[in-house]
Amino acid sequence: MKIALVGIGKIALDQHVPALASSPDWELAATVSRHGRAPGIEAFPRIEDMLDARPDIGAVSLCLPPVPRFEAAQAVLRAGRHLMLEKPPGATLAEVHILRDLAQAQGVTLYATWHSRVAHAVAAAKAWLADRVIHEGRITWREDVRKWHPGQDWIFQAGGMGVFDPGINALSILTEILPMPVHLRAAELDFPENRQAPIAARLALSGNITADFDFRQQGPQTWDMEFWTDAGRLALRLGGNVLEIDGADAGGEASIMGEYPALYARMAELVRRGASEVDLSPMVLVADAFTLGSRNTVDAFEF
Amino acid sequence: MKIALVGIGKIALDQHVPALASSPDWELAATVSRHGRAPGIEAFPRIEDMLDARPDIGAVSLCLPPVPRFEAAQAVLRAGRHLMLEKPPGATLAEVHILRDLAQAQGVTLYATWHSRVAHAVAAAKAWLADRVIHEGRITWREDVRKWHPGQDWIFQAGGMGVFDPGINALSILTEILPMPVHLRAAELDFPENRQAPIAARLALSGNITADFDFRQQGPQTWDMEFWTDAGRLALRLGGNVLEIDGADAGGEASIMGEYPALYARMAELVRRGASEVDLSPMVLVADAFTLGSRNTVDAFEF
Numbered sequence: 001m002k003i004a005l006v007g008i009g010k011i012a013l014d015q016h017v018p019a020l021a022s023s024p025d026w027e028l029a030a031t032v033s034r035h036g037r038a039p040g041i042e043a044f045p046r047i048e049d050m051l052d053a054r055p056d057i058g059a060v061s062l063c064l065p066p067v068p069r070f071e072a073a074q075a076v077l078r079a080g081r082h083l084m085l086e087k088p089p090g091a092t093l094a095e096v097h098i099l100r101d102l103a104q105a106q107g108v109t110l111y112a113t114w115h116s117r118v119a120h121a122v123a124a125a126k127a128w129l130a131d132r133v134i135h136e137g138r139i140t141w142r143e144d145v146r147k148w149h150p151g152q153d154w155i156f157q158a159g160g161m162g163v164f165d166p167g168i169n170a171l172s173i174l175t176e177i178l179p180m181p182v183h184l185r186a187a188e189l190d191f192p193e194n195r196q197a198p199i200a201a202r203l204a205l206s207g208n209i210t211a212d213f214d215f216r217q218q219g220p221q222t223w224d225m226e227f228w229t230d231a232g233r234l235a236l237r238l239g240g241n242v243l244e245i246d247g248a249d250a251g252g253e254a255s256i257m258g259e260y261p262a263l264y265a266r267m268a269e270l271v272r273r274g275a276s277e278v279d280l281s282p283m284v285l286v287a288d289a290f291t292l293g294s295r296n297t298v299d300a301f302e303f
Numbered sequence: 304m305k306i307a308l309v310g311i312g313k314i315a316l317d318q319h320v321p322a323l324a325s326s327p328d329w330e331l332a333a334t335v336s337r338h339g340r341a342p343g344i345e346a347f348p349r350i351e352d353m354l355d356a357r358p359d360i361g362a363v364s365l366c367l368p369p370v371p372r373f374e375a376a377q378a379v380l381r382a383g384r385h386l387m388l389e390k391p392p393g394a395t396l397a398e399v400h401i402l403r404d405l406a407q408a409q410g411v412t413l414y415a416t417w418h419s420r421v422a423h424a425v426a427a428a429k430a431w432l433a434d435r436v437i438h439e440g441r442i443t444w445r446e447d448v449r450k451w452h453p454g455q456d457w458i459f460q461a462g463g464m465g466v467f468d469p470g471i472n473a474l475s476i477l478t479e480i481l482p483m484p485v486h487l488r489a490a491e492l493d494f495p496e497n498r499q500a501p502i503a504a505r506l507a508l509s510g511n512i513t514a515d516f517d518f519r520q521q522g523p524q525t526w527d528m529e530f531w532t533d534a535g536r537l538a539l540r541l542g543g544n545v546l547e548i549d550g551a552d553a554g555g556e557a558s559i560m561g562e563y564p565a566l567y568a569r570m571a572e573l574v575r576r577g578a579s580e581v582d583l584s585p586m587v588l589v590a591d592a593f594t595l596g597s598r599n600t601v602d603a604f605e606f
Contacts, residue, residue, distance in 0.1 A: 067595075070486075091591075091594075091595050092486055092591035092595055093587045093591055094484070094485070094587050094591055095487075097486075158489075158595060158597035159595040161594070181401050181404070183373075183395055183398040183401055184395050184397060184398075281397070281400075284396045284397050284400070285397060287587075287590035288394075288397055290590070290593040291394075291462070291464075291589065291590045292370075292394055292462040294461035295461075295499060
């Protein structure tokens with residue numbers, strides 16, 4: 001099946017292009033971007049031109065930042081093409097509700113992806129937790145924004161979500177593996193005095209679960225979550241890729257597929273089944289944190 | 304049918320108690336409040352005590368501020384009673400999703416009310432707009448917080464929503480009367496330097512609709528919305544109570560029932576039908592405004 005990739009930036013070149021090159025399901029048939037290109041692939045500057053010129057391309061994957069994503073997503077669905085969205089699926093919840101209804105009306109697949117949910121050890125962690133009683137959970141997601149988003153000013157603009165850009169990955173894993181629903185009880189958000197999105201956040205969730213997100217981490221980077229249960233302690237490390245039970249490696253059941261190849265395999269399955277998958281629960285927790293959270297002003301941040 | 308009222312503060316005494324006194328459907332059988340009472344009605348300090356002592360009371364109406372509401376709501380639903388919630392239905396979206404699922408599992412009615420949706424002229428405005436093309440919309444919701452929420456510090460605490468406490472009434476009308484879905488494009492929020500919730504907000508919504516919310520209005524108070532359409536200009540004034548078409552009064556079709564009597568009539572109908580009504584679209588727009596909006600710091604506010 002032919003697919004077009006829209007937004008040829010860092011994540012597209014690092015992840016989407018290689019995943020499509022190795023996919024048994026998909027052929028990368030076109031790209032759309034103001035500046036970026038993928039070697040040897042037909043490139044369009046505007047999405048409308050690609051949709052008009054290439055009726056043979058039945059699916060589109062968007063790798064745009066959240067704020068400009070909605071117009072492109074609407075254009076794809078109105079043109080009757082299947083649509084796959086990078087996380088988060090939009091800048092607002094309301095616009096994703098509109099896309100979900102539009103995809104249903106058009107009879108096409110909408111897949112709002114959460115790449116961390118298909119990290120190697122997430123399915124095994126979910127299976128292990130399924131019949132446990134969780135006493136406490138602790139999420140630590142601390143990375144260096146200068147290393148992972150060099151110069152990407154949009155991430156600190158209004159709607160860029162700041163530290164929730166990586167933090168939503170943790171929340172996407174959490175909402176996938178927990179055996180019960182979770183909601184936010186309180187939150188504290190640190191906004192740099194010169195920025196419109198938080199650089200750090202601390203969340204208190206139901207079920208005695210806390211989350212510590214920080215974009216200022218230097219040295220070792222941490223993407224860990226730990227759960228203390230009636231049957232011992234589960235730790236999920238490296239962004240869902242390593243599973244430990246009571247401190248011992250328990251990776252034997254781990255998936256061997258990389259995150260983006262797994263997403264494209266899932267997209268192919270959804271298209272074949274005529275189904276959609278749009279789970280907004282990670283995004284709801286982020287919107288709730290912005291709504292309910294108290295705000296601190298912290299030191300200015302420059303890349 | 305017997306009903307208990309939880310949270311005997313200003314809104315309960317001003318609106319809920321009189322509405323229940325005049326209702327042909329309901330008998331106010333108990334109140335729950337730390338301090339407040341309604342004359343002649345059995346009073347409990349704790350909700351669990353009321354639920355245990357009065358199995359004859361099949362429904363509960365909560366008039367608590369959003370943050371403490373969730374625990375009480377869960378207790379009501381777990382006790383198998385029907386539940387009616389003041390607006391907004393919770394401090395977070397995730398907790399209302401949990402309540403909705405719990406009500407469904409328990410087989411009881413959950414009614415998340417939006418009192419402004421049953422203001423006198425809202426249904427007539429909706430009917431008039433149904434087959435119009437809207438070119439522009441303008442919402443102006445400006446009131447004096449000192450007059451309407453005297454000394455209610457919770458409204459400016461984290462989760463209190465600030466000016467969105469009245470603003471969500473406007474959004475509840477908007478999402479009721481528009482013939483198409485609406486989403487937020489941009490927002491600007493003014494936070495007093497000593498407070499954790501905004502005192503003013505300006506929203507840019509899809510469909511060329513803007514909203515201007517302000518809690519600092521002195522003199523005349525304004526709760527208006529105007530729509531310029533292909534068939535003239537509709538104005539809905541006084542919080543949905545007065546309808547004008549092209550500047551002339553068009554109130555002839557208006558509902559004659561007050562807002563809270565209409566809510567309790569609707570609750571009775573839902574209970575009799577075994578149905579629930581939980582439309583979160585006004586709350587989604589507010590969460591989206593907190594997530595997407597840029598923030599200004601403005602002068603400190605004291606009641």
